[in-house]
Amino acid sequence: MKSKATGDLALVKKMNSYIVFHCIRKHSPVSRAQISELTGLNKATVSSLVNELLENNLVIEIGPGESSGGRKPVLLLFNERAGYAIGVDLGVNYIRSVLVDLNGNIIEERYEKLKQKQRELAFDTLTANIDALIKQVPDSTYGIVGIGVGAPGIVDQDGNILFAPNMKWREVPLQSMLSERYQLPVIIDNEANAGAQGEQKYGAGQGIRNLVYLSVGYGIGSGMILDKELYKGTSGFSGELGHLSISFDGKECSCGNLGCWELYASEKALLEEASHLGYEGLDELIAAAQLGNEDVLKLFDHIGRFLGIGIANIINTLNPDCVMIGNRMSSAEQWIMPAIQQTVQQRALSFHSEALKILFAELKEHSAVRGAAHYAIDRFYEQFKAI
């Protein structure tokens, strides 16, 4: 049995190793002397920990950097190609998937319309896309480190999709289905949480303390970053803002309630209203708006007003720094934004909206898929953290 002292030393070493690893990831390229300065660890400790990271191929050395006199230092670079992760945005009517390096940069991407929503058929399409990405993984030390999936519904902490009303799915154990098949770590989360993560790590949400990310696609979901952390609620189910009741006795929703916000402000709502004009998809409507079609501009204005009504409720409840509109509707920014701003101004309490920013997702349709991949990368890094 290990003595306590040995155990403590091992723990300290693991913690220091993670600190050095994190420092190289953040400040790369960086010299050993700089790491010592940045972390406060002595040079001998840094040197020995760096050697281990070099052996594990998580760090590589590159040519000498600037010298302040004397021998030029060798610089260390985080080896973002030591492994790869797969991210999937499982939409209600599409599957987008990416292969990313350990810094989350997209190496390969696939997109397929999801015509059949039945779970077996959708699962076949999902795995066909993952299989195709796996075939394209370059040679590396760690290969695929994990798979992250953003799913359109209520996901529990074990990665079961409990309820996805727009897919008509109940109790789908997606995490265990995928981890059994691929023998890899698999993380499943709600697609709006994944989108919030994607924007926080790589997009317009970087550095924002309190952020409500709205995934406005076929339905509406939300991911909340409160105090820089993803807020998931007691059971992981927070953020079903699409099912806020905004119309007493209103339209019937697939969740069983009446008058839910997403029935008036989502892509589905827009397409319903557009059908009598003969338009079938959001892309067609955007093309018509670009040509200045008055009827279509009115439709976008209408959706913007309804988005503004829900956003005013969010602002009054949470007083966030920022509400960000993401997913497919973000591509209609210029036609929905004036109505959103006007409605928010009319309806939100002025104290709450004073410092508020309404932004659109910077990663556009990639917020969720990159956030999903980030879950897998983060899980890989966990093993270098002290317990």
Ligand SMILES: [Zn+2]
């Ligand atoms: Zn509903």
